Amino acid sequence: MSVSGLVYVTVGNHDQPFDRLIAEMDTLAQRHGFELVMQTGCSGYRPARGEARPFFPRERAEELVRAATAVVGHAGIGTVISARRHGTPLVICPRRRARGEHFNDHQAEICGELSREPRPGVAVAPEPGDIETPLMEFLRAGRRFEPATPGEGIRAALREFIAAP
């Protein structure tokens, strides 16, 4: 079944590959027909569809997040902050140490927290096979979320810190 929309995929600039995510997104794009642009990092997988580059310059990456109907990414802090700042729906999938995708399982821990206390517009896919359902929901709905820049508590504490005698 074909669905329209642009999906931007990002795996960050970590120096280990995340081929499982790239391969799954390639498959989903072929199956559903959405437009696909992928930042593949150091993944060796060569996707059949869409535009794929190891890295995009920062401004272009921001533009892609802004313009995308949905973003699919590794569970990196930059990815979550960027998508939420633009109100773009996001599906995150953790890099796993056991798969050689990261040297620790912090991304899986973050995904655990974001599953327990979900943020608006952020869906968690524990494995690449779990991406399809929330992604298709986002694409069919085509809605954007309220742009958010969490961290007001931190900012307030820092302002107080700066001003303190």
Add this chain to the structure above:
Amino acid sequence: MSAPKNPKIALVCSDGGHLTEMMALLDVFGGSNRFFITYGGAMADDLRPAYFFDRFLKNPFKLAAVFARIFFIFLKERPDAVFSTGAELAIPAFFIGMLFGCRLAYLECSAQVRTPSLTGRVVYPITDLFMVQWEPLLEKYGPRAVWKGGLI
């Protein structure tokens, strides 16, 4: 002694997520007199004025050189306070900062959900404002750690 009207702040961060989090908080320091201590790299290009360092973790000679260079930076700049989002670059900056009587603030990276970072554990004893981004981490540090929410 009361703080000067426009305190000078040293902003210290390594690269990757630490840099991303520092950049997400730059608006707080917009009006401040500030300078950066960071690693190099394309992502850090917008951080000005900045002192750029090479990675030094695995090399004790480099570490000594980093301490020395940061000492001279603080001697020249005389910041009133230091804020860091980690990682290990915060260690020499905080200890030298303490030497110069700076107030010290630290934000544990959002990647640390349940496990304290090495940097955090080293600087916790001397940090004035020690913030974690996930509540489970509070008890792992101690009573002076605070949780003001997270960046995600």
